[in-house]
Amino acid sequence: MSEELLTVVLYTxxxxxxxxxxxxxxxxxxxxxxxxxVELIGNTDLPILDPLDYFNDYGHLRVVARVKxxxxxxxxxxxxxxxxxxxxxxxxxxxxxxxxxxxxxIFYLIREVGPWLINYGNSWYRCDExxxxxxxxFSEISKGRWGLFSPPKIRTSLIQGPxxxxxxxxxxxxxxxxxxxxxxxxxxxPELKKHLRKNDPSVYLLILSPLKISKRFFYRYFMRxxxxxxxxxxxxxxxxxxxxxxxxxxxxxxxxxxxIRDSIFDDVKEVISPxxxxxxxxxxxxxxxxxxxxxxVTSICYITDHLRWMEAAVCGEAAKKNNVRSILIAQGTNxxxxxxxxxxxxxxxxxxxxxxxxxxxxxxxxxxxxxxxxKLMPGLKRRQFQPIMFGYKKIKKAKNKIRTIIHAGTYKPIxxxxxxxxxxxxxxxxxQQLVMAINxxxxxxxIIRIREASECSVSSLKKLLPITGNIELSTSGDLLDDLGCxxxxxxxxxxxxDEALYVRKPVGLFGGSMRYRYYPGSSIPPTVNERHAVxxxxxxxxxxxxxxxxxxxxN
Numbered sequence: 035m036s037e038e039l040l041t042v043v044l045y046t047x048x049x050x051x052x053x054x055x056x057x058x059x060x061x062x063x064x065x066x067x068x069x070x071x072v073e074l075i076g077n078t079d080l081p082i083l084d085p086l087d088y089f090n091d092y093g094h095l096r097v098v099a100r101v102k103x104x105x106x107x108x109x110x111x112x113x114x115x116x117x118x119x120x121x122x123x124x125x126x127x128x129x130x131x132x133x134x135x136x137x138x139x140i141f142y143l144i145r146e147v148g149p150w151l152i153n154y155g156n157s158w159y160r161c162d163e164x165x166x167x168x169x170x171x172f173s174e175i176s177k178g179r180w181g182l183f184s185p186p187k188i189r190t191s192l193i194q195g196p197x198x199x200x201x202x203x204x205x206x207x208x209x210x211x212x213x214x215x216x217x218x219x220x221x222x223x224p225e226l227k228k229h230l231r232k233n234d235p236s237v238y239l240l241i242l243s244p245l246k247i248s249k250r251f252f253y254r255y256f257m258r259x260x261x262x263x264x265x266x267x268x269x270x271x272x273x274x275x276x277x278x279x280x281x282x283x284x285x286x287x288x289x290x291x292x293x294i295r296d297s298i299f300d301d302v303k304e305v306i307s308p309x310x311x312x313x314x315x316x317x318x319x320x321x322x323x324x325x326x327x328x329x330x331v332t333s334i335c336y337i338t339d340h341l342r343w344m345e346a347a348v349c350g351e352a353a354k355k356n357n358v359r360s361i362l363i364a365q366g367t368n369x370x371x372x373x374x375x376x377x378x379x380x381x382x383x384x385x386x387x388x389x390x391x392x393x394x395x396x397x398x399x400x401x402x403x404x405x406x407x408x409k410l411m412p413g414l415k416r417r418q419f420q421p422i423m424f425g426y427k428k429i430k431k432a433k434n435k436i437r438t439i440i441h442a443g444t445y446k447p448i449x450x451x452x453x454x455x456x457x458x459x460x461x462x463x464x465x466q467q468l469v470m471a472i473n474x475x476x477x478x479x480x481i482i483r484i485r486e487a488s489e490c491s492v493s494s495l496k497k498l499l500p501i502t503g504n505i506e507l508s509t510s511g512d513l514l515d516d517l518g519c520x521x522x523x524x525x526x527x528x529x530x531x532d533e534a535l536y537v538r539k540p541v542g543l544f545g546g547s548m549r550y551r552y553y554p555g556s557s558i559p560p561t562v563n564e565r566h567a568v569x570x571x572x573x574x575x576x577x578x579x580x581x582x583x584x585x586x587x588x589n
Contacts, residue, residue, distance in 0.1 A: 040061050040160065041147045041151065042058065042060040042063050043144060043147070043150050044064065045066045045067055047072070052156075054073065054078065058158050061081075062080055062081040062147075063081070064083040065085075067458055068495070068498055069494045071494075085459045086463060088142075088147065091547055091549040097135055097453075100134075101138060101452075103296070105130075105131065107293055107295075108291070108293070109127065112126050112127070112290055117280070117282060117286060119317070119318055119351060120391065121320075121348045122321075124341065124343065124385070124390065124392065125343035126287075128385070129310060129313055130306075132450040135452050136450055137301075137302045137306065141168050149167075150167040152167060154170045173302070178488070179448060194275050196252060197252070197273050198275060200256060200259050200273075201272070203259060204259055204270065204272070208330075211332065213238045213240050213334065214237055214238070214240065214333070215328075215335070217339055217349075218242075222339075222363075222365070223339060227239055235268070237334065239269045239270065240272050241270065241272065242272055242324065242345050243271045258270075258271065274323050274327070274345070276316065276323070283314055283315050284311040313343070317347065328349075328358060329356060333356070335358060335361055336349055336350065336353040339365040340362070340387055341360075341386045342385075350390065350392030354392055354394075360392060361397065362390055363396075363397040364388045364403060365529070367383065367528060367529050368388060368399070368400050368532070370402040370553050376453065376454055379451065379452060379453045379454050384406060389410045389411040390414075395416065396411075396416055397417050398416045399418075400532050402553070437478045437584045439472065439479070439584075440517060440524070441465065441480055441525065442483040442525050442530040443525045443526050445460065445487075447488045454550050455526070456545050456547070457546075458489035460545060460546025461526075461545065462490060462495065463546040464547075468480065468524065468576070472577075473500070475581055475584075479504040480504065481506045481508050483509075483513060484509060486509070495507065513530060517534055518537075521584050522539065522540050522580070522584060523540070524541070524544050524571070526543065526546075535567055542580070543555060544571035544576070553568045555568030556569050559575075559578060562585075562586050565586050
């Protein structure tokens, strides 16, 4: 191919800025994310490719099919492995699924635009083979992306001695006292802790914490111990100390991964394997000491918002071994899935969030989650609870002079959850359609609730949306406060959908694709006498539907 057809592939904002500085000779530019695209607008005369032209709904299907084929081979091998703990196995399952989705996504995203120029190690490399381009790009992206999942370093040196001494003192103090294990302060855990302390002031709350080696942190841990003993504080962060790692883990994982016969996965196997080995090794290193603590403490139960991986899964296994009741409170999305593709990707999400082999019971908070839990794990005890524990509070409904729409969505970087979640590019495209439709409506505003995340920053979104005076970006505050003044919530896939329905707000399902619907709904414009809880919005009649919904639900 001629040099003019060379495509530079840009993932991050820094990739784009480096390209604009270095000006390598290429024929076209391919920004994989909104952050990269923003930097190019108005700064290059080269053709700018759109990822949505190369990865669409069919691309999502191909990723799901490929991941399913790989997992069908791999999971039986891992779950039958006697040298891995149960916590390590569920950690592997959750981690591998997301990594595999991301690896296949990158492949299908770039496969049709070669030859490729890639920023690898802060230098530009030309790739004429897709396998090389895929490996280099995935490796470079993973260096930043996996910071979210990277396990702490395993430290088994003598520095553990002082921590072991303090833990023995804490164990002695807890002897004979009733304790409840909980996960850290995620989602609704702070409110749940208040309830537990109010219900039984004598109970001690134990929170497992990873080991941190520093003089400052040791001092804080020491002072915390003194407050527990002398001031009778009832919330204790327990420092779990890792043991040495089984040297066979890398071999066990490599043997399993080698059974996968997939040419795309082969490109990135040597990138994924060390990460999985370190994560599984870290998980295994916590099991012995965590189990020791559960043996020594009088535990009433273990309450957690997930049992997907690492510390939370290790506690779940220790609870199971010591006959301590393990209660899983789902904090994630629990949609109503009717088609095979949606059901498969939902199963991957639900294991560890809604159901788990490490749980004794799961807390059911929506009708659809009850159906899903019965299908996925009929033998798991279910406890029904309403309203939603996480994300719920009483709200004050406000009467507005202007009709108000709240948009609250969640995209997944690198398509870590394909099909049932949007990519960042789909997320932006859907918002662009919404903003244009709302700009045609009278007496209507939209508040877009957005969090800083990789691939699409708040500043990028402001530049990519045709924002006018009736569009507001909200980066702080409480969603439920916004729902109090809302006439309609719009989302593609998010727990906010359930939160809106519980406070009796109508929901419009809409995004950068119509391939997936979180709940069944109506596609027909409502009237005052015929309304629905959920509406399926489409870009062809978006303005008409929004206007009809706002009018029909205004009272």
